[in-house]
Amino acid sequence: MTEAVEPVVAIEHLSVDYTVGAGRFQAVSDVSLTIPPGRVVGIVGETGCGKSTLAQAIPRLLPEPPASIGSGKIIFRGTDLVPIPKSRLAMVRGTGIGVIFQEPLNSLNPAFRIYDQVAEAIQIRHWRETGVLRTFQPGPKPFDYSKRPLPTVADTLSKPFLPGGAVQEAAVRKLRTKADFRREVLEYLRLVRINDPETILDLYPHELSGGMRQRIMIAMALSEKPALLIADEPTSALDVTIQAQVLTLMKELIEEVHTSILFISHDLGVVAEIADDLGVMYAGRLVEFGPVARIFEHPRHPYTRSLLRSIPAIYKSDGQLASIPGSVPNLSRLPPGCRFNPRCSLAQDICRRDPPPPLRPIAGPGEDDVHRSACHFAESVEPVA
């Protein structure tokens, strides 16, 4: 499989604390996760499970204070981002790690025209590519903008526009003019399926719909050719129809643009559409991780199973919607033992007493170490009927 490939990001035992007044709680507890080049990793969980905190902790975007990284490492292309001083973090952002936020209404600057905002991103990348601005140089290897292996010549020829590759390298060498920037802005707007991008260049964000704004956000993030793209619930704030359009767009872009993606969502259906791997978070912990298909087929954590069972299905309507009894625990008053035990149907004395094991491979025939669960009784969890 991908053993030999260096992951774009390896998160090791990451804990994120929040200090609010005299109180202190852990929003992310001991999460380990790797994102190999070219893979789309989805993270799901309920509101408050720490998935957004995790997403924003990776590019160190959380306001510190109140947030602080308690322990762990965020190894981005071989370099741990945790000890890097704040002033140098800008070098990792944009061209290294890009983020698409949940609220397209608020994530574009209301005072600048669309062209200026997208061109600014392209300008930053251009300056870094040409060495005008310093960029992040992890380890002995120079920074490389694409995480997947470079496309073959055939690929390049078959696709008219492709971030990365020979065309780009030639473009880097020559100095940009205003017209070049304009052309590139238009290219990226077309990439996100905006049909007549010329008409929106001079508009302000408030003159566009939510779906359009999110497309522009995606174009802006992609125009920096990030090695890792973090999508923090990019469709949650949109209408269902627009949500479907943006999801379709992202699925298509994943095929075209070679970027690793961390896709955060509370919607299992959305993640199933887009992700290769799936992580399930509960109360700050990663409780299950594995390929999407295998988790949907046979979840190995009671919480995942309950989540899957609570997806409403039209064809088996018996009038009752399945739900998980109880509610998400308050992070400052967590139950002893496993954090899910008060709501778990499999809970035994050990679950109320001992914290569960870290993510571990599931024992049994047909299992390997790709699908892992943090449950004492992972082997006893039954497939979803």
Place this chain on the structure above:
Amino acid sequence: MGRSPSDLAIFIGKRLLQLIPVLVGIILLTFIVTHVAAVDPCARWYPKGSPATIAHCQAQFSAPILTQFWNYFSQLLRGNWGASQLGQPVFPAIIAAVPATLELVLASLFLMIVIGIPLGVIAAQYAGRWGDHLVRVFYLSGWATPTYVGAVIAAVFLAKAIGLPSSGTFSSPPPFPQYTHMSVIDALIAGNIPYTIDALEHLILPASVLAFINMGIATRMTRASMLEVLPLDFVKSARMKGLSNFGVLYKHALRNALITTTTVLGVTAGGLLAGTVVIEEVFAWPGIGEYAFEALGGGGQPNFDGAIAVVVVFAIAVVLANLIADILYGVLDPRVEWR
């Protein structure tokens, strides 16, 4: 979209039209103060006046109130704003004093913008920490300084300590024509560098005192609106583009925070003008403030018509400053429709 140049013209035109009732209101107010509320105004206006003057004056006051107002109003419009007791007409004297005050106020405004606003950004950036506290101490001490104390300290002690002039606009009468009656600009027009430097040296102390005393509001508003803007998502997306902290703060966040600060700067016009009364007197700056001080009896010669004229001029200036702030607000915030 409601933001074409013709829309802007309509936007500005409408606000200019809105000025008319405001100005009439101001004149009505000064009329009430001078003609209706005043007790035995003639004796007060002309304490040493001849019986004929007093009789003429009293005849005016016996006319019906509307006639009195119409007379007052039409005289004002005709530029006949009365005269000082020495017989100098008020209107030309006031108009001659406008440029010097404008220069002083604009210089203070410039200092408030280039110092006060960045201080607000720093305060927001370090909210609740040392930087914030230091900035607060600075602007609060300005805010708490009585104008005359600040002016006297600067003119008497500071001027000596740092060797700056503390009186007038030039050290010696300039050899070039004064077209604008603004010292620095006239010297620049004449291309006379030594005089430009001399004019700047004369300007810096009074402008700094005026700015120091009024800067608090700019700093405080910038801090407050920066604190509102900084948690917004677009600041995070600016950060995630890979912009430096400076770029995030001063380009993306401040651009939005300035929308609020601008409107507040219009409001400070009143404070700045009030400050000129004492500061111009202390620094012998030949502007409206000094004229007002003299008219109010600061030189032992009260000049009633002159005092009222200053009120009218200051009122018009405040209204115009707010008009400019209002227009700037519309220009700075693309979400405001120009209609």
